[in-house]
Amino acid sequence: MQKPLNVLNQNIGKRVIVELKGNREYRGVLDGYDPHMNLVLKSAEEHVNKQLRQTHELAILRGDNVIYISPP
Amino acid sequence: MQKPLNVLNQNIGKRVIVELKGNREYRGVLDGYDPHMNLVLKSAEEHVNKQLRQTHELAILRGDNVIYISPP
Amino acid sequence: MQKPLNVLNQNIGKRVIVELKGNREYRGVLDGYDPHMNLVLKSAEEHVNKQLRQTHELAILRGDNVIYISPP
Amino acid sequence: MQKPLNVLNQNIGKRVIVELKGNREYRGVLDGYDPHMNLVLKSAEEHVNKQLRQTHELAILRGDNVIYISPP
Amino acid sequence: MQKPLNVLNQNIGKRVIVELKGNREYRGVLDGYDPHMNLVLKSAEEHVNKQLRQTHELAILRGDNVIYISPP
């Protein structure tokens, strides 16, 4: 049994895929989170409808829109 | 009478189907949860509109999008 | 005067119809609930747009999507 | 000045119309409520798009979907 | 500087227009409110898409759907 936030914590410093509502996907290194699942990603690629749209050195994602978080 | 979170707890380590909004379904082994119904799944298959889209060794699903959780 | 959660409690062990958003209906035996109206159903039939789609020996429904709960 | 929940309380045992999101209307006898405006209705008629769809001896309506409650 | 709920309080017993999501408008006498902006209206006219649809001697409106409240 692992709490979801503990699993997030174990992935700090590792690459993750974050799928958001609206066919958005971010791929980057997880640098932080809080209990609302707000996330900090580094070196993040933003994909919309499977197309790479832009890259962000750093991005804060609002937890509200998260569908899932997964190691690649 | 069983509390929903207790039933989740009894399914730790077992296979479950999780249906999310937007015609998404995840099938995998339940590895964790919290009171918001955020879930940790292992060996998860992601189906969108009944098509297998990808597999995840590990995925954290946000409880907000859950419709139901059920043993297969 | 009866509190909604008390009425749920009186229906434990009885058959109920649960209508969810998105034209989904579950029919089964109410086995549990919590204050968020998360529900545990046993021997549940899932109907989408009035078509029987599948049956679940056990299902946890998230209260967030509930429109109404009613004895049949 | 009357608090909304007090007005609900005064209508216990009386017929009410409850309009929900999605062009749904329930007409029945108010038998209970809680602070979330979850409601218990008895002898309830369910109308969808102004068509009588079914009747329920008893129904628990989730407050989340309520637009208004009114005596007929 | 006036708190929104204080302004509501000053309009008790006066006519107000309440615009709700979904092109719904209620016009009536404000008889009560609570901190969620749930409202009690008396002698209320319900307009949908600018058409008068019905009148209610009394209606409890759920605050969740309110866009604005205004004296006419």
Add this chain to the structure above:
Amino acid sequence: MQKPLNVLNQNIGKRVIVELKGNREYRGVLDGYDPHMNLVLKSAEEHVNKQLRQTHELAILRGDNVIYISPP
């Protein structure tokens, strides 16, 4: 560093533009607010899809629908 609610407070008595969801814009004098960003506007013009629809001597806007608030 300025807290959002402090900036609101500094604009009391001044003209503001408030954009709401659904292509609605209100322009008026900010007369009050609360921590939910519910707002009191005086001498407010309501624009829907960039068309002036009506004016309100006084309007209480529900914070839930706010996208941004800005001096003109």
Add this chain to the structure above:
Amino acid sequence: MQKPLNVLNQNIGKRVIVELKGNREYRGVLDGYDPHMNLVLKSAEEHVNKQLRQTHELAILRGDNVIYISPP
């Protein structure tokens, strides 16, 4: 490990991109925030569907609509 709100704090006085729901993007200098991710932006450009629509000397953005915040 960095908490999302701490990362916001480190960007006070710096230029950020804020993407909101509905294909809206604001680019400006971050001047404040609160725990709901309500934001204060200075010298902000508002882009809708990638078109510059207007500029705001000062804007308070409601956190509810935020998808991500990122340095440019």
